[in-house]
Amino acid sequence: MDTVHPVGTLSGPLPMRVEGDRAYGPGIYDMKGGNSIAFSALVHLHATGQRPKLPVTVMMIPDEEIGSPFSRPYIEVEAKKHAIVLVVEPSGDFGRVTIARHGIARYNVKTTGVPAHAGAYHSKGRSAIREMARQILAIEAMTDYDRNVTLNVGIIHGGTHENMVPLSCEAIVYCLVPLPEHEAEVRAKLLALTAVDPDVKLEVSPGLYRPSFVKSPAIQRLYDHTAKLAHEIGYPVKGERVAGGGSDGNFTGALGVPTLDGLGVLGDGPHTHQEYLLVSCLVPRTKLLMRLFETLDASFGSR
Numbered sequence: 001m002d003t004v005h006p007v008g009t010l011s012g013p014l015p016m017r018v019e020g021d022r023a024y025g026p027g028i029y030d031m032k033g034g035n036s037i038a039f040s041a042l043v044h045l046h047a048t049g050q051r052p053k054l055p056v057t058v059m060m061i062p063d064e065e066i067g068s069p070f071s072r073p074y075i076e077v078e079a080k081k082h083a084i085v086l087v088v089e090p091s092g093d094f095g096r097v098t099i100a101r102h103g104i105a106r107y108n109v110k111t112t113g114v115p116a117h118a119g120a121y122h123s124k125g126r127s128a129i130r131e132m133a134r135q136i137l138a139i140e141a142m143t144d145y146d147r148n149v150t151l152n153v154g155i156i157h158g159g160t161h162e163n164m165v166p167l168s169c170e171a172i173v174y175c176l177v178p179l180p181e182h183e184a185e186v187r188a189k190l191l192a193l194t195a196v197d198p199d200v201k202l203e204v205s206p207g208l209y210r211p212s213f214v215k216s217p218a219i220q221r222l223y224d225h226t227a228k229l230a231h232e233i234g235y236p237v238k239g240e241r242v243a244g245g246g247s248d249g250n251f252t253g254a255l256g257v258p259t260l261d262g263l264g265v266l267g268d269g270p271h272t273h274q275e276y277l278l279v280s281c282l283v284p285r286t287k288l289l290m291r292l293f294e295t296l297d298a299s300f301g302s303r
């Protein structure tokens with residue numbers, strides 16, 4: 001239910017509006033649209049006197065974009081009680097279904113310098129921001145597109161006054177690590193970083209880690225069944241996809257519970273001010289979830 005958009009986005013750069021087949025709004029594609037169709041599918045199923053074949057629990061997660069630090073234990077407990085997990089994160093590439101996800105790791109980096117009056121005593125200061133700037137270049141240089149390993153410094157805070165050599169600076173690194181061995185490699189490199197300026201202290205500490213989930217035979221069966229249903233509805237899926245970003249599907253997939261992800265809405269521009277969903281996908285994608293609820297039985301949950 002959370003989005004990366006700060007409060008004020010709706011009244012500012014990304015107002016809710018419909019233009020042709022596109023409905024724009026913060027989080028509409030990633031992933032409020034998915035939450036909405038999952039809930040609607042169950043409501044419609046009940047309204048027509050039908051019931052899902054297996055008991056369905058709908059989880060609405062409020063802290064997913066920051067790595068689900070509070071929800072993770074609840075997600076894992078529920079996942080173990082259920083045969084299958086369906087994730088209504090947005091569909092990728094206008095219709096693909098997510099059958100695997102890379103791992104995501106976060107790291108906190110902190111530099112502590114020596115403060116000084118930036119006018120009178122500049123030479124006595126050791127800038128935490130200057131040190132961080134050097135570290136950022138070193139960290140982002142660890143990116144290896146050939147292996148899909150990427151490191152992004154997405155947040156940085158430092159300094160208190162412009163007339164002061166800054167005492168401290170903090171940054172958060174978001175790493176795409178397709179496999180556990182990539183995570184181990186990135187971890188070793190980040191923890192081995194040393195300060196360029198010997199008078200500045202550098203600390204690197206691991207944050208949240210979402211392990212990768214990979215396609216199993218059970219996920220293949222789930223995908224094939226979903227593709228068949230989508231074809232019958234007349235709104236076919238456009239193939240399988242290994243997604244770069246993490247989701248709560250990483251937790252359930254890594255537990256070994258057959259997980260199919262990316263069953264939400266079609267659209268584009270997640271995490272940007274151009275975020276939209278395709279209005280024309282809402283009915284067929286809701287039908288697809290209804291049909292999954294109607295047809296998935298315990299045989300799809302065998303691991």
Ligand SMILES: [Zn+2]
Nearest residue numbers: 030065270271
């Ligand atoms: Zn997101």
